[in-house]
Amino acid sequence: MAFVVKSLSMNSAPSNLTNNGAPASGAVSPTAAPSSAVPSPAAPSPTFSPLYQQIKALITQSLQSGEWKPGELIPSEVELAGRFKVSQGTVRKAIDELAAENLVVRKQGKGTFVSTHHEARAHFRFLRLMPDEGVPHYPESRFVEVKRLRAPADVARLLELKSGDAVVYIKRVQLFDGVPTIVEELWLPGLVFKGLTAERLNEYKGPMYGLFESEFGTRMIRAAEKIRAVCADEGVAELLRVDPGTPLLMSERVSFTYGDKPVELRRGLYSTERHHYQNDLN
Amino acid sequence: MAFVVKSLSMNSAPSNLTNNGAPASGAVSPTAAPSSAVPSPAAPSPTFSPLYQQIKALITQSLQSGEWKPGELIPSEVELAGRFKVSQGTVRKAIDELAAENLVVRKQGKGTFVSTHHEARAHFRFLRLMPDEGVPHYPESRFVEVKRLRAPADVARLLELKSGDAVVYIKRVQLFDGVPTIVEELWLPGLVFKGLTAERLNEYKGPMYGLFESEFGTRMIRAAEKIRAVCADEGVAELLRVDPGTPLLMSERVSFTYGDKPVELRRGLYSTERHHYQNDLN
DNA sequence: GAGTGGTCTAGACCACTCC
């Protein structure tokens, strides 16, 4: 891993949790008990945060620090409840939200697992281009260019870097059933993706996010995409084997890891002759 | 309303709820009680459905039937728990899911409200075209054509009608700050949208989904969209005041009401000169 | 102060997986 995160001791009771909700731990009996024994704090905290949100933040830190790695089983709800000295219900509510955000996956009877990009389930969460006919599948990659350069101003701004900071630049073509369909350029922070080379990319089979997760300790957890229509210029037309002037979808995507930190800028051109961008509005 | 839904009597105890989960109502005391008094059913139901899902279905029926109308307050959790003879926690879990699906909106201290398209919050759930600069706002509509016709085969298929069934056809241009940006065609089932005329559309201010909800008892609750890039033909170019051949986004959207019933087909062409289609991948 | 949704606990039992 390229970065270090101050690790919390998860094994000691977290004495800094603030229970500004319901009955204090251990101070309650099943029959109605006077709660006046517990002195209430001076005033309701202005930065009120429910216990389960605090637990969620602690679990997220363990995910981010790599204490529990992608694909691994995390401790059971009962065990986490014991560690954090809260009820199972509170842990459950924290994990519910993490599952809704796709950070973990629950499997009844087995346990809760850290999400990973190394599974079919995850592949189409970020790739929205679907074939008009036939079964969706993952495209083949051909890398056109991989190099390190200094971030241009617009790239630096979107990645929250300083203009001129080192970035890794990647250009590739993606093919479905041998038909070139996507041309895209990527920019990644040089510091985080030190050692990312064309060789590493060519060796690796499967989505790049799997490689980023396994080899660079960086998990993409959400992305913001802006889409426009453009015409193919000559260079792109050649790569996609279409006529210059053919209309293409243009996507600009910024992907974020933990803490809403942007760690990838991707600009793609999609041929929509035999594919379409699928979106469900819920 | 153009259709009739068999209404459930919500005021009588629903005797057909199946509690195939935990302790039977009223058969449990706080101290460990023998549960053998409750005879277990012959075998675990093959179509196992948790109680809260059954409650959710009952609430959804009340929403669909118009017993609780868009914008209105629904009964409190405590009251619903009493009606359905379940705990507040079970009602809460049912409503949690309905809120996640945007069918209802919870407001702490006030109650739970039926969602409506008559509020700023809802407007941008289906309109994803955002200005490159400035604050998002709702476009002005100019109706080009409104007529009734027989559904072509492709339209009938997507709306789950028979080819030749009556549909309402609408063509309009939408303008942001006076600049024509969207041309779209809509097809609606004739039976449901009886009486929808150019006059009604012109009188109405605000998003069409608000009109559909208030005047035709049909609420759009989700949609599936497919997006492609195309070139403007001469007719569209004139309406959008762009050069013929200009690249445009083409969206085909099918919208669904309760029960996953398709009730609108919309085909739109978007100019992305000063706007972009915004999508967040979570 | 009364009513609403929101949080938290403790405890029981179920569905499912793995041995």
Add this chain to the structure above:
DNA sequence: GAGTGGTCTAGACCACTCC
């Protein structure tokens, strides 16, 4: 049979709204 997440209950108290 033991362990996991999933459901359900009852009850307490909190944050927020409205009067």
